[in-house]
Structure formats: structure tokens, C-alpha cells
Amino acid sequence: MDFILYIAIIFIALVIWSIVNEYKHKKLIIKQLEEEWGFYPENEYSPIKMEAIKALYLSEKDNHLDVDDITWNDLDMDEIYKLINNTQCSLGEECLYALLRKPSFSKEELEERNRLIEYFRSHKNERIAIQAKLKNVGKLRNLSAFDYTGKLSGQKPQSNLPHYILNIALLVSIGLILIKPFLGVSLTITTISLNIFSYFKYKAKIDNYISIIAFQLRLLDSTEAILKISVPELDAYFKQLASDLKTFKQYKRGSFIVVARNVTGSILEAVVDYYRMITHHDIIKYNSMVSYFKKHMDTMIRIFKTVGFLDAMIAAASFRDMVEYFCIPELSDDYGNPKLSVVDVYHPLISDPVPNSITEDRCALITGSNASGKSTFIKSLGINAILSQTIYTSLSREYKANFFLIYSSMALKDNILGNESYFIVEIKSLKRILDNAGKDYPILCFIDEVLRGTNTLERIAASSRILASITEKNTLCFAATHDIELTYILENLYSNYHFRERVEGNRVLFDYKLYKGRAVSRNAIKLLKLLGYSEDIITAAENAADEYLKTGEWSTI
Incomplete structure (x- = not known):
């Protein structure tokens, strides 16, 4: 009984510690968002990262209407994008890039963007509340959320039978401890080792896709949290998101095991990670989720684009507060x-x-x-x-x-x-x-x-x-x-x-x-003098230029 009591006390202490840490983390995020507003965003952009950011745009590219590659590069638009990119999640930075590549030809569309931008500029508390939720979604390091979501829909769910067999073997070995302790402990250690080894073998094949599902789950959780914020000005967007979220209630059920979404960086997350390695629970859930997702991919993409668009508009609002002055065209x-x-x-x-x-x-x-x-x-x-x-x-x-x-x-x-x-x-x-x-x-x-x-x-x-x-x-x-x-x-x-x-x-x-x-x-000739050329060369050059202006012809030397 004392052993169980000690375990319970340790568990309760860990929970309290995690709650306190989460509270401190939220305060730190709010402070960070306030300090970053209206300043150059400090993001890292590797070549692989930039290719990932382009993925959404490339899927929607219009060779006639869009800003083409030559123009984009001529105008250093990658650097302009980085200047504006005060987004909080991968969806926002991909949507912002696509938006800058695709000029609008609709005044109504641009006026709606302006309405959102100005709302976020003038409503700090609501903006920060939304940004904090978007930050929980996070940015994928070298993956495109849109690209890998498309690839996920092409995956074929694998059989969970090998994982069930490994789990049954683990349960049998643990049960054997009660009958033959030494043999049971030995088999349990062996089975756990085998489970962990095979876990990484299976996980390596689907790791990027699990990262995308984890990203989707964070997005769904954060979007639900955003909808609880009272923002009448975003009512049309919120209604669409609320409708789309209903589709993924079943998708989310039991999916917490894929990623510990609300205990980022905590000891509890480490405990859950070991549980996954031993039981393969997240891989089993992944296989069951793929089938469901394939049927509802379009709805998920719509959530992606809606959330990404709002994140991009917040970044544009920060950009307006960054620059010395601007006007509405x-x-x-x-x-x-x-x-x-x-x-x-x-x-x-x-x-x-x-x-x-x-x-x-x-x-x-x-x-x-x-x-x-x-x-x-x-x-x-x-x-x-x-x-x-x-x-x-x-x-x-x-x-x-x-x-x-x-x-x-x-x-x-x-x-x-x-x-x-x-x-x-x-x-x-x-x-x-x-x-x-x-x-x-x-x-x-x-x-x-x-x-x-x-x-x-x-x-x-x-x-x-x-x-x-x-x-x-x-x-x-x-x-x-x-x-x-x-x-x-x-x-x-x-x-x-x-x-x-x-x-x-x-x-x-x-x-x-x-x-x-x-x-x-004709200061180009004068520059010769500044660099120490002889007077003979300078005078001759000036005379030749004067003669050409008078006659339209160059004389031979």
C-alpha cells in the first residue's frame, strides 16, 4: 500500500508541476508575441525550408496571372516575404507565400483583406489570443503541411497484426512474472527491447506522416480554442471552421496517443513517448486514422487554408506597424x-x-x-x-x-x-x-x-x-x-x-x-580623374564625347 501511495504522490506532483509549467509557458508566449509585433521576424530559412514554404503555391500556380520566378527573383521577393512573415504556424507562412505570388484582381477581395488586417492592428487582446493558439500549432521544420497532407492521402493503411502480436507477447511475459519471476522478468525485458527496436523500424517509414497527423491534431485543438474567443468580426470564418471541425470529431477520438498535444516539453510527454515505444499504440492509431482522413481530405485542406489565411493577415498587420508609413492603394x-x-x-x-x-x-x-x-x-x-x-x-x-x-x-x-x-x-x-x-x-x-x-x-x-x-x-x-x-x-x-x-x-x-x-x-569621365588616370586620357575622352554629341560619329584614334 505504501508503494502505491508513493506512486500516487509522485504522479500528482508531476501533474501539478506540468500545470504550473504550462501556465508559465503561456505567459512567456504572450510576452514574446508582444515583443515581436511590428519588428523584423527572426526565422531560419534553409533551402529545404524555402522549398517547403513554396509547396502550396506550386500546387495552385497560374503561369499567366501570377508573379513568375524571374520577376520574383528580380525584385528580391524572398527577402520581402521574410520581412513580412510574422506568422505563427506553417499554414500561415505557406499561405502568405502563395498570397504574395498571386496578385488579386478583385477590389472586394482586397478590401476584405484590408478589413482583417486593420482589425488585427487595432484589437491587440483578440489578436494575441489567436496568435497564441496558432503558435501551439507550430511550424514544421523542413516539411510542407500542404504537401505532406496530400501525400498522406495517398498512403495505404498497413496491417496492425504485427503490433498486436508484440503487445500480446509483452502481456504474456508480464503475466509470467507472477508464476516464474526470473523467467518472466527476463522475457519482459527481452520483449520490451524487441518492441522498442521494431518500433523505430516501423516509425522510420511513416515518421513524416505521423508528424503531419500530429500537426493536424494540434491544428484541430487550436482551432477549437480559437473558436471560443469572442470575435464577431471573424464570424464568417469561425462558422466555416466550426462546421468543418465537426467532420473530424471521430478522427480525433483516441488520437491523443499520436502526440501529447498539451504537455509539450514536460516529463509527462517523455513518459508517453516510452509508452508509445513499448506498445506501438501511436502506429496502430496512425493506421486507423489514415483511412478516415482519405475520405475527408478536402475538408482538412479547407481548415488549413482558412487558418493559414488568418495567420497571414495577422502577419500583414504586423508588417504595417513595422514600416515607417504606408497607404491603402x-x-x-x-x-x-x-x-x-x-x-x-x-x-x-x-x-x-x-x-x-x-x-x-x-x-x-x-x-x-x-x-x-x-x-x-x-x-x-x-x-x-x-x-x-x-x-x-x-x-x-x-x-x-x-x-x-x-x-x-x-x-x-x-x-x-x-x-x-x-x-x-x-x-x-x-x-x-x-x-x-x-x-x-x-x-x-x-x-x-x-x-x-x-x-x-x-x-x-x-x-x-x-x-x-x-x-x-x-x-x-x-x-x-x-x-x-x-x-x-x-x-x-x-x-x-x-x-x-x-x-x-x-x-x-x-x-x-x-x-x-x-x-x-558626364561624371563617368570625371571618375577617371578620381582614380588617378592621367590628364591626357581624361581630356581625350571628354573631347571624343563632345565630338560624338555634335556629329553622331566616333573618330578614329
Whole structure:
């Protein structure tokens, strides 16, 4: 009796200790959520993790309407995504990525996103309560919740007979202790060892799938907890979730053994883990759950997307509180007259950025020297166009534009594996813009140094005709170039803007401000002097440039 009493006291102490720890854990989570709000999220992104995050998007990819890979990479959108990704669970980070890749062309859809974002910004207590529940769902390290849920539906349940036989052998050996203690103990130890060994053998085959089921169970528990929070503004989402959760009551029954969902990090969880190893109870339950899940996968995916969408909207709300200023875009569906007007737009990845403004209803060439701000400016326009049509947020004082398909051709590289030169890669990149133009929506495109991969003569001849062709395709193009000749050839089709620099003493200074008109400074030659080139070379270069501007021809040396 004393032994049983001691066991009971130890068990009660463990339970109390776990409850106290759980309470402390909840307080710590709330404090962490408060401190992280409106700041750059500190997440780890391995290449495998990024591939997992992309899985949902890749399953829904639209080659025409979406932000394609070239544009996404040109605009450093992975880094923009990381800046926004203050999500609490894998569903949120996968949904957020997919949302940023898929610009919306519906004002009603964007206004609903804005309603949610602003609600989460202004209702701290409700937001934190929801975030805390989402954090319990957690983030899968290198797995996609959506991808592996799909793979789980393709699994065939295995027979539980081997596990039942092992359990019967364990019970028999334990019973034998009462008859022949030494033999019984020896057989029990042997059977337990065999059970643990075979457990890891079976578990290795389905470990990722058990991780997904465990994730699903945490999600179902957390979603039930979220529905207990009073949030009338989310009523439509909560009703759908409540309806879908009813489908999985049977799925959850007895599923606690798959994962100790409410004792994370506690001693009790370790005890349950040993119980699983000895009895294979979680593997047995896994096999029975797979059959049920296969019949109701669509409902689970709907729960995934609803919860993930709300998590993504909370992250967008945090992003708005992170940035210096933003505006709600004014988007037009007047598809026959593409235009863009932004006031004090800036790049979110640059510390202390210099804002710029532009209003255009026709294409524009932007000239200026290296490092003067050309590429950064057109990237700022592209990034804000995507943000405006996804999280309904522009990093500017004012943003007015059409709904656009968004393309770029900027940070291209040789395709060594495909045996393609830079020039081939470039003309293919430009052609995809022309191929998609003139269809259902106007195109907003950004080009940096068009056809830089070929000689000057052919570059100017070909690029001027390509840029001219773009203007006939219901497209608004912003092209950065060093070729001043283009500003003359295309002056009837393209507006001209430029960035300036000035040389003071031994320094080159940039103000990073956009000015109307073509670039007129010739500071590139002045830079030769700063680097110690002889006066003869500098004077000769200046004279040659002056002569070319007068005659349009280069003299021989």
C-alpha cells in the first residue's frame, strides 16, 4: 500500500508541476508575441525550408496571372516575404507565400483583406489570443503541411497484426512474472527491447506522416480554442471552421496517443513517448486514422487554408506597424488606359530610404550613372505593385494604379546548365513579356539595361524596337538604361527621367532623387580623374564625347 501511495504522490506532483509549467509557458508566449509585433521576424530559412514554404503555391500556380520566378527573383521577393512573415504556424507562412505570388484582381477581395488586417492592428487582446493558439500549432521544420497532407492521402493503411502480436507477447511475459519471476522478468525485458527496436523500424517509414497527423491534431485543438474567443468580426470564418471541425470529431477520438498535444516539453510527454515505444499504440492509431482522413481530405485542406489565411493577415498587420508609413492603394479596373501614380514610394529593404514620386500614363526611360538609384527605384515600383495587389499595402504616401500583371527583366544570369548565353536568356525574358501582353489585363513591367548582353550598335537598334513594340501592347514599362541614344529615339513614346550625381573633391555624391528629363551629366569621365588616370586620357575622352554629341560619329584614334 505504501508503494502505491508513493506512486500516487509522485504522479500528482508531476501533474501539478506540468500545470504550473504550462501556465508559465503561456505567459512567456504572450510576452514574446508582444515583443515581436511590428519588428523584423527572426526565422531560419534553409533551402529545404524555402522549398517547403513554396509547396502550396506550386500546387495552385497560374503561369499567366501570377508573379513568375524571374520577376520574383528580380525584385528580391524572398527577402520581402521574410520581412513580412510574422506568422505563427506553417499554414500561415505557406499561405502568405502563395498570397504574395498571386496578385488579386478583385477590389472586394482586397478590401476584405484590408478589413482583417486593420482589425488585427487595432484589437491587440483578440489578436494575441489567436496568435497564441496558432503558435501551439507550430511550424514544421523542413516539411510542407500542404504537401505532406496530400501525400498522406495517398498512403495505404498497413496491417496492425504485427503490433498486436508484440503487445500480446509483452502481456504474456508480464503475466509470467507472477508464476516464474526470473523467467518472466527476463522475457519482459527481452520483449520490451524487441518492441522498442521494431518500433523505430516501423516509425522510420511513416515518421513524416505521423508528424503531419500530429500537426493536424494540434491544428484541430487550436482551432477549437480559437473558436471560443469572442470575435464577431471573424464570424464568417469561425462558422466555416466550426462546421468543418465537426467532420473530424471521430478522427480525433483516441488520437491523443499520436502526440501529447498539451504537455509539450514536460516529463509527462517523455513518459508517453516510452509508452508509445513499448506498445506501438501511436502506429496502430496512425493506421486507423489514415483511412478516415482519405475520405475527408478536402475538408482538412479547407481548415488549413482558412487558418493559414488568418495567420497571414495577422502577419500583414504586423508588417504595417513595422514600416515607417504606408497607404491603402487606389486600384482601377480601367484596363484600356494603364497608368501609375505614386507619391513618396520607398524600398522596404533599404534602411533610411530616399522616397520618390512619379505619375505616368505612358512608358518611361530612366537614365543615370551606376549606383545613382535607377534600379532601386524601379524595384521599389515593382515591389509596391505586388504588395498593393496582395496585402493591399503600398509603402508610399499615395498609390494609384490599374490592376496589373507584373513582370520584370532585370537580374538575369547566364544559363550554364542550359548552354545559353546571357543574351539568349535576356531576349527570352523580354519575349515572355511581349507574349503575355495585350490580353485580359494591362502589364506593368520593369526592365534594367535592356539587351546589355550584346554590342552597342545592335543593342540600341534592337532594344529601341522592342521597347517601342511594348508600348503597343497595353503595357506600362519602366526601363532603366545607360544608352542616352534611346531617350532620343523613343522620345515620342517614352517619358524621360533621370538620377543625378555630383563630384565634389575626391567624392562622388548621390541624392537618389528622381528628376524629369534625360541624364546630361558626364561624371563617368570625371571618375577617371578620381582614380588617378592621367590628364591626357581624361581630356581625350571628354573631347571624343563632345565630338560624338555634335556629329553622331566616333573618330578614329
